[in-house]
Amino acid sequence: MADDADSQRSSPVLQLLASGLQLWIRQQCEALESLELQLHGSSLGLLRGRLEGVSLVARRVVFSSLEFEMVELRSDAIQLQVGNLLRGRAVQLDHPFQISGYVAFSGAGLSRSMCTPHWRPLGDQLVDGLLGLMPLQNLSIERDRLVLQAQDRRCETVPRAVNGALELCSSEGGPCVALPADPNINIREANLEGGLLQLHGSARVSP
Template sequence: MSSPDARGNGPVMQLLASGLQLWIRQQCQAIGSLDIQLEGSALQLLRGRLTGVQLLARRVVYRDLHLELVELRSGPIQVHIGNLLKGHPLQLEHAFQIQGQVSFTPDGLTRSLSAPIWRSLGDNLSEELLGIAPLVELRMHRDSLVFTARGLGARDLVELETSVAAVEGSVEIRSRAGNVSSRLPMDPGITIEDARLEGGMLQLLGIARVSV
């Protein structure tokens, strides 16, 4: 279920809320639930400007990343309101910045790193941290993220408890013993400001630039 909300509840804001909701869904492979709230006035919107958007989504699949929870807030957005009023799809004028948090369950992480597009990343992490690949599974144990792998032709699983931290705009995964670590490659448009294991999930907080 989705519930777009626009402060002031005017018809133009409602139209934009629905158009923005559709645009967000088109960017994702799947969304379980989506709630958005627009910030700004109808007068600003008629001038092609929106102060910002708050978004809360659950069970999102984006580029084969399985996200349990997405909480985002955007900066100012330029919109082409004329075409929207004529019944055309929403068009955003320029790139804009978002900040917020995404959360992965262990199962979501495993499914993400099992997808063809991310499998090499999962295996590289496994190789760097455990010395073997492929990666089999990730799970949470207390306040640790546990990597599980099995070498090719081997019968026994190898496990390693790790912690996570934000380091230089990326996510660093380090063994609890501190003797091995690996840092995730990051898109230049994304900066991770905090990474933590909390509530049975991996939570990443940061900022990103969205191209249109």
């Protein structure tokens, strides 16, 4: 990591690309408290259209009305065209690439997210499947349980990664509800730790 950081600081092309990527990421988010970005590769490799990867750590992110407490990602090698970059234009990606890492959500952040118009239907779908009631009133994390409430009733659930998707199962032996799966996202592990819902996995990003 130190070698990559030194290379990035000493290379005007990598610095330019890093600045462009940071600006692009911030423009995609409704809010972003902090962002650390690390490029892996060399100027020569970049001029040949190949970046060995990108690592990022972001905190307190809001993307598509969904609040993330923490995001840590690392990409595989990326093929790109740098001609536009050198002319002050946006970088053009040539091929899909993989990213892996983890995201973490707080209970308060999830509760606020599920109350937005974008995510409310999903929140209602969850409590309907778990409690047979709607709408979702609150979502919280209590110890090692994800707790959903509707009409003064509550259901303690345990998150699980099942076939690449997230599933919530009642801790009292009740029903399980699977969240809609995205074929480009593979969730390998889901757990509750330190008051956060943590999801580990990978995703395929297409230009």
